[in-house]
Amino acid sequence: MDKIFRVNMTDLTSSVEEVPANWAGLGGRALTSTIVAEEVVPTCHPLGPNNKLVFAPGLLSGTPAANSGRMSCGAKSPLTGTIKESNAGGTSAQQFAKMGIKALIIEGLPKEDKFYSLHLTKDGVTIAEESELIGQGNFAVIEALESKFDKKIGVMTIGPAGEAKMASANISVKDPDSKIRSHGRGGMGAVMGSKKIKYITIDSTGAGAVTIADPDKFKTAARVFAKALLDHPVAGEGLPTYGTNVLVNILNEAGGLPTRNFTYGQFEAHDNISGETMHDTIVERGGKTKHGCHAGCIIQCSQVYNDKDGKYVTSGFEYETIWGLGANCCIETLDDIAEADNIMDDIGVDSIETAVMFGVAMEAGILPFGDGKGVIRLLKEEIGNVTPLGRILGGGAGHVGRTYGVTRVPVVKNQGIPAYDPRSVKGIGITYATSTMGADHTAGYTIATNILNVGGFVDPLKKDGQVELSRNLQIATAAVDSTGMCIFIAFPALDIPECLPALIDMINARFGIALTGDDVTELGKTILKTERGFNIEAGFTNKDDRLPEFFNTDPVAPHNAVWDFSDDEIDAFWNF
Amino acid sequence: MKITVKLFANFRQERFKVQEFDLTDGTTCGAVAAQLKITEEELGVIMVNGRHAALTQRLQEGDSLSLLPLVGGG
Structure with a gap:
């Protein structure tokens, strides 16, 4: 059975909890954003005791599904002041899923000015004081921890920027080659630094395989899904080559x-x-x-x-x-x-x-x-x-x-x-303006349809169709970010009809449920509304959904395009 | 008429990056692609002077034609 691991840095204790019923069907971004919205005071200081740092693997992470190894990290962002989800590859998502860790929630702040480490096993969390690796860069931290434990140890770490709580600090995740992938955007490393955690080690010894309710159905769907990825020219050929x-x-x-x-x-x-x-x-x-x-x-x-x-x-x-x-x-x-x-x-x-x-x-x-x-x-x-x-x-x-x-x-x-x-690729400007995350291209990657002719074509230099395009992509992306899937599965999903049904079939086979395409769309909408609800409670209004002024006034060569959406046109994004 | 053709990604292999062509008036984007032995199926994006164009678009003196396979990133 999956568990929630909770760490309280104020009194340096940890607990292993049952998964509440309303979190059971969630993973990745859906889960981190739900937990942050439920448990974090929206007006709190992002580096203060009331913020929480949440990690959750996707719904399909740890299974044999191709490209499902992404981990979501969420908190209130010290960079934007909004809710934040930042996902990364590396080994941690698959380790969490196999260890039955549905989410790790880190709350509170230590009373003393000391750094700590967290060590995760399938049975729980150990908190230890850390002094040796303070001030070290992420590569040195990974190297030191691999020699202390072994090559298989999972690592999530912050560098000097995170220790100093800089708003651009990220969290580095060890990848299969002992190099680094990052929870990059939104200053999640500063939140980890504020909680005085230098690194988290993950020892997945004794963790079994992820349980799959209907293995035959899963295998069939996984095969169709993988074929779609390899058959698509972007995912199967362009991305691996260049x-x-x-x-x-x-x-x-x-x-x-x-x-x-x-x-x-x-x-x-x-x-x-x-x-x-x-x-x-x-x-x-x-x-x-x-x-x-x-x-x-x-x-x-x-x-x-x-x-x-x-x-x-x-x-x-x-x-x-x-x-x-x-x-x-x-x-x-x-x-x-x-x-x-x-x-x-x-x-x-x-x-x-x-x-x-x-x-x-x-x-x-x-x-x-x-x-x-x-x-x-x-x-x-x-x-x-x-x-x-x-x-x-x-x-x-x-x-x-x-x-x-x-x-x-x-x-x-x-x-x-x-x-x-955003002046010459207007759809992405709508995504930058309206995303619950602040300017984030991955939140609704209209470049696919504005520039690359994937999922149809919407002229990047015209306003027509951009709000709808960004809305549909942001809804779909919120759902995909909850599965543990890499966002690049969107390229085949937009073009190959079998791809998305196969993804939903895998989720259904994994959990023994019967989600439909409409259910997945509803999940995406719910996530966006949950995140926006948090932001509104934190003090954001529609006036924050705007691009900087210079985009309206300074034309960009060679098309001499300006950003020319009215406030009402941008605000129509939220009509769903 | 003189036009500039630019190729990208694997279209450059055994072809070129940029080349000037002297073509008869009214040549279409599709005809240039065919001349370069790039099939319609391989073509992802066609741009003329930085704007997306159709295979049937007729080129004009001084145009810059860019041909790309289907690629992506982000």
Whole structure:
């Protein structure tokens, strides 16, 4: 039977509880958002004693279903002040599911100024004082814990940024190669740091297989599902070959590649940092073009990027990171961006928030545009060493903009806007504006239909159909985020009719239930409304569902597009 | 008329990145793809001057045509 593990950091106790009936059918984002909405005071300080940090594997995590190994992490965000769910690959979701941990809830704050660690086994949680690894980067923490325990130990850890409660701090999760995947967005690492937890180890010894109510039905559905993923050109071919970074050239062509802190829509040096160039560089240097963030991933969009001497630099080298430091900061060399990516993993900051922040920092004159070595230095010496300037930079794009009086600050609800310009790709602007998470492309990835011709086509430069597109995708994504599935299953799900029914069949076979497609849509709607309810109670209104002013006033080349949705048009998003 | 053709992802293999073409007036996007032996099935996205276009769109002097397979990311 699945259990809830609850840790109270105020009195340093833990308990193992039955799963309440109304949580039983939930997983991933549905569960973390439900728990946060039920148990966290919406007006609380995100770094205070009343916030809670919640981890929950998806409904299908731990099963043989392809691509089901994503873990959700939720809390009230110190970056946005909204509810937050951030999901990541790595080994933790599958370990949790096999150990029967439906969710881990961490509450309270320690009275003493000391750091702790949590050790999870299938029987419960041990809390211990930690001093040795304080101040260490995430790679060193993983290495030390693997030698203390063994290669199989699961690890979730924060770097110096999380210890210092910076709003861009992430939580690093060990992947199957002992490298790092991240609960990146929204400052979840700062929440973990506020609770004075440096790391969580997961020992899944003695954990059995996840129980499946109808194994035959599951196997049949899992086969259909996996076939759909492999048959689709995006999931089966494009992503494994070029990674997500294939998008640099496409967004550049479409005039939607934010360049020089969102001043232009195209970057002259786009081909230097493109997925095609990256692919050839990886092959030439003996890296890996394919790589999965969790066991059972058959899409393999990740990669291993080596330096000129064939030595490991980074993996999980994503389009958003490369766009952010590349086009948006005008850095023209992939090697500098790769080194920065490695440092961001190590010190534990979100690579999207940090890249958007550097665009603002360059506009502020802290360093020149194009200064890759400067970025590396500021990451290592300022943020990594938690200097006063490092704390300002680590506070994210909005924080740097306010500190330096910059007006071109691309954030919504104080979260950095990622790699698609909302003026020339209008659907994604609706997602940025309305998402319960602050600016988040993954919340309703309209790029699929606006740019990539997946799931039909809605003209990115026109307003028609964008609100409906974003709404449908945000509802579907909230549901997918609850299954433990990677969001890239959406590409085949939008195009191949057998894909989504097979996913629902797997959930039904796992739990012996009979959900329909409509039930899954209802789940998505309920999640969004629960999250929005929390945000409203926290003080947010429809006026927060707006893009920064400069998008209305400054046309972006080459299409000279502006953001031209009225308030009423944006607010119509919530008519469901 | 002179147009510029840009290819992306695996369309570049054994072809080119960017090339100028001198074509007869009124050539369609589809005809250029066919000339490059790119099938309709392989084609994911067609853009002319940064705007999505159909196979049947006729090109004009100075146009830039981009051909992409179905790819994605994010």
